[in-house]
Amino acid sequence: MHADLLLEGLNERQHQAVTAPLTDVLILAGAGSGKTRVLTHRIAWLIQAHQQSPYEILAVTFTNKAAAEMRHRIEDIMGTPLQGMWVGTFHGLAHRLLRMHPQAAGLNEGFQILDSDDQLRLIKRVIKTLNLDEKQWVPRQAQSYINGKKDNGLTPADIVVNHPVETTWLKIYTLYQEQCQRSNLIDFAELLLRAYQLWQKNPDILASYQQRFRHVLVDEFQDTNAIQYAWVKLLSTPTNHIMIVGDDDQSIYGWRGAKIENLDRFLQDFKETQVIRLEQNYRSTGHILKAANSLIVHNPERMGKALWTEGQDGEHISVYAAFNELDEANFIAGRIQAWRDKGKSLADVAILYRSNAQSRVLEEAMMHQQVPYYIYGGMRFFDRQEIKDATSYLRLILNRHDDSAFERVVNTPARGIGSRTLDQIREASRIHRVSLWQSCQELLGAAQLAGRSASSIGRFLDLINQLASSTQALSLAATVEYCIHHSGLRGMYLQERSEKAKARVENLEELVSAAEAFSMPEDTEAAGELNSFLGYAALESGEAQASEHQDAVQMMTMHAAKGLEFPLVFIAGFEENMFPTLRSVDQPQKLNEERRLCYVGITRAMEKLYFTYAENRRIYGRTQLGGASRFLNEIEDQHLEHVRMRTTVTRAASAKPAATLSQSQDSDNNSGLRLGQRVSHVKFGLGMILQSEGVGEQTRIQVKFEQNGTKWLVQAYARLTPVL
Numbered sequence: 001m002h003a004d005l006l007l008e009g010l011n012e013r014q015h016q017a018v019t020a021p022l023t024d025v026l027i028l029a030g031a032g033s034g035k036t037r038v039l040t041h042r043i044a045w046l047i048q049a050h051q052q053s054p055y056e057i058l059a060v061t062f063t064n065k066a067a068a069e070m071r072h073r074i075e076d077i078m079g080t081p082l083q084g085m086w087v088g089t090f091h092g093l094a095h096r097l098l099r100m101h102p103q104a105a106g107l108n109e110g111f112q113i114l115d116s117d118d119q120l121r122l123i124k125r126v127i128k129t130l131n132l133d134e135k136q137w138v139p140r141q142a143q144s145y146i147n148g149k150k151d152n153g154l155t156p157a158d159i160v161v162n163h164p165v166e167t168t169w170l171k172i173y174t175l176y177q178e179q180c181q182r183s184n185l186i187d188f189a190e191l192l193l194r195a196y197q198l199w200q201k202n203p204d205i206l207a208s209y210q211q212r213f214r215h216v217l218v219d220e221f222q223d224t225n226a227i228q229y230a231w232v233k234l235l236s237t238p239t240n241h242i243m244i245v246g247d248d249d250q251s252i253y254g255w256r257g258a259k260i261e262n263l264d265r266f267l268q269d270f271k272e273t274q275v276i277r278l279e280q281n282y283r284s285t286g287h288i289l290k291a292a293n294s295l296i297v298h299n300p301e302r303m304g305k306a307l308w309t310e311g312q313d314g315e316h317i318s319v320y321a322a323f324n325e326l327d328e329a330n331f332i333a334g335r336i337q338a339w340r341d342k343g344k345s346l347a348d349v350a351i352l353y354r355s356n357a358q359s360r361v362l363e364e365a366m367m368h369q370q371v372p373y374y375i376y377g378g379m380r381f382f383d384r385q386e387i388k389d390a391t392s393y394l395r396l397i398l399n400r401h402d403d404s405a406f407e408r409v410v411n412t413p414a415r416g417i418g419s420r421t422l423d424q425i426r427e428a429s430r431i432h433r434v435s436l437w438q439s440c441q442e443l444l445g446a447a448q449l450a451g452r453s454a455s456s457i458g459r460f461l462d463l464i465n466q467l468a469s470s471t472q473a474l475s476l477a478a479t480v481e482y483c484i485h486h487s488g489l490r491g492m493y494l495q496e497r498s499e500k501a502k503a504r505v506e507n508l509e510e511l512v513s514a515a516e517a518f519s520m521p522e523d524t525e526a527a528g529e530l531n532s533f534l535g536y537a538a539l540e541s542g543e544a545q546a547s548e549h550q551d552a553v554q555m556m557t558m559h560a561a562k563g564l565e566f567p568l569v570f571i572a573g574f575e576e577n578m579f580p581t582l583r584s585v586d587q588p589q590k591l592n593e594e595r596r597l598c599y600v601g602i603t604r605a606m607e608k609l610y611f612t613y614a615e616n617r618r619i620y621g622r623t624q625l626g627g628a629s630r631f632l633n634e635i636e637d638q639h640l641e642h643v644r645m646r647t648t649v650t651r652a653a654s655a656k657p658a659a660t661l662s663q664s665q666d667s668d669n670n671s672g673l674r675l676g677q678r679v680s681h682v683k684f685g686l687g688m689i690l691q692s693e694g695v696g697e698q699t700r701i702q703v704k705f706e707q708n709g710t711k712w713l714v715q716a717y718a719r720l721t722p723v724l
Helices: 003-007 013-020 034-049 064-078 090-100 117-129 139-151 162-181 186-203 203-212 226-235 263-271 288-298 323-343 356-368 385-398 403-411 421-431 436-445 451-470 476-486 488-494 500-515 526-542 588-602
Strands: 025-029 057-061 086-089 112-114 185-187 215-217 242-244 274-278 317-322 349-353 373-375 552-558 565-570 605-614 616-619 621-623 640-643 649-651 676-681 685-693 702-707 709-716
Touching: 003 013, 003 685, 013 034, 013 274, 025 034, 025 263, 034 057, 034 064, 034 215, 034 242, 057 064, 064 086, 086 090, 086 226, 090 186, 090 226, 112 117, 112 186, 117 139, 117 162, 139 162, 139 185, 139 186, 139 226, 139 488, 162 185, 162 500, 185 186, 185 263, 185 649, 186 203, 186 226, 203 226, 215 226, 226 242, 226 263, 226 621, 288 317, 288 500, 288 588, 288 605, 317 323, 323 349, 323 356, 323 565, 323 605, 323 616, 323 709, 356 373, 356 500, 356 552, 385 403, 385 451, 385 476, 385 488, 385 526, 421 436, 421 451, 436 451, 476 488, 476 500, 476 526, 488 500, 500 616, 565 588, 676 702
Parallel strands: 025 242, 025 274, 057 086, 057 215, 112 185, 215 242, 317 605, 317 640, 349 552, 349 565, 373 552, 565 605
Antiparallel strands: 616 621, 649 685, 676 685, 685 702, 702 709
16 A cells, blocks of 8 residues: 555544654554554554564554554555564563563573462462461452552562561561472463563663664553653663553553553653644544543643544433332343344443443343343353352251252362362262262261361351341341351452452352342242242353343443443443542542543443433442432533433322322323322332422332331332222
């Protein structure tokens, strides 16, 4: 392709970026501004217009998928395969370097990479070797400590400690590192650190790569950590050129080590850098972009840019204030049904939420209305590890002979029950044709288990018996909550102190909410109710969700949505203390990152965007009063419309029976309930209907209960029984 043809169809700023002089360049690329196109055309321009060899170009992306897409696009543009060009992630490129120079990097040929699970297993062995208590020195916490130090370029020898607690963490790190070196193993964080040290300690090798890579291009620079920044800086010389592409407004990974300040730092370290802003958006309508702009200006110390489009303003952003989380989920499902009824694709719809725990109620609404959905980048609620662990404990207190439940939790949390002991229990179970529980009892009775193993197994059996006896008189929700707490599951994840562990705790707490929302007839025995709930959970888990490639609604967290786009987007749970989260509202840096996350969520929408929030929400095992997120108040009103369901509000003037609810204007309610009527509720008991609001499945009924006060209920879920 002739060089001039590479510039066709580019806007003014894109043209400027592609043809920028051979110097250091920072491209501030707004959401949907065509940065991938700019990067690929820039590389093609270097090859075609400047006669640079692909061998002299290094391109760094943040995912293998992005690297493959970049190479494919460049080859399409050039019309020929690329030979000699390095395109890949930081980790992939570092691995390539180490394979080429293992001895210089202090490794033996044939070194192996530890994945996250293998790394954790090795750390557990190290903790055991040091005779440390895993409950105090949690392996996952040690893993975070080690990886965090490596991300900041620190080996054990570089760390100076002034606190006895960190002294122990450092001992774990040191012994772990010694075992890795002895076994010729290397973890993911070590890949970058070793590659950096390879260059730092071998100036001749560094010089050869500095001379080779005359052009270094790095995408998503706002997501780089300390060692990645140092890696890029070390590669630079006055004779080669670095182009970085990033967006400070989309920096959302501070919790995993990304440093937004690396963009500013680049400008300080590379004084002659040319800054180019890509602000024209090709994705979203005017109202969506202006809303995003009006939100993000509340963040201080931005580099500054404003997205705009030549397209139409489009529809206003719709805001729906739901009565509770069920109403919210029903509303979203209803709007998606209307979208499908117009012949539009469900794959063009995304539901975004701040916390994975929010998915449960949304999933139920999708299934209830038979809307196919897919959990992008995650699992359905009842398929998640921590939920299956909790339900396994619940299954065991009902049935001690449930072998699959026994296997799952006998050593979760860790109780020092090793694989050899479990093999002995399984073998005895097979020989005597009894359950694993019975096998344990027989082995203990015959004193055939080793002392420590016998003690651990005995404590586990006692724990299950204690859980069963202590929950006999408790409600379903209280039983679930008691088992989560006293089994040690909640404490296990709390000790880890990682973001993933926090999400698991939230999911466990949400299981309590699921139990509370699950209702059975009044005369159902507690054990029968728990059994029914476990059956419900198993069916929900067993219900196959849609494939990623089917026509299905995409459900995901806000973080998982980065880089994606959809014609129709719902941001659910848009309320204070959920988004932004409660733990961020008093910390300016975290609050700013939450606002950037919101900005990312908004700019995923192409045609239509909804914000939904609940006035009351049962989540994480507790009820909280809602209220719109502060972020909603930061968006200019002219871009918003507040959705009101078509309703008439009817009030009972007295206890005298009034018209039936089905006679209200626009109502399709056929329940036969009437204002002023006495009703019975399985949980709240006897009461009288005071007023109704809404239509169809959105109908809300206010009931004054004799023992539990006045409550608003969603009629579709209330299961009210008329009392004649």
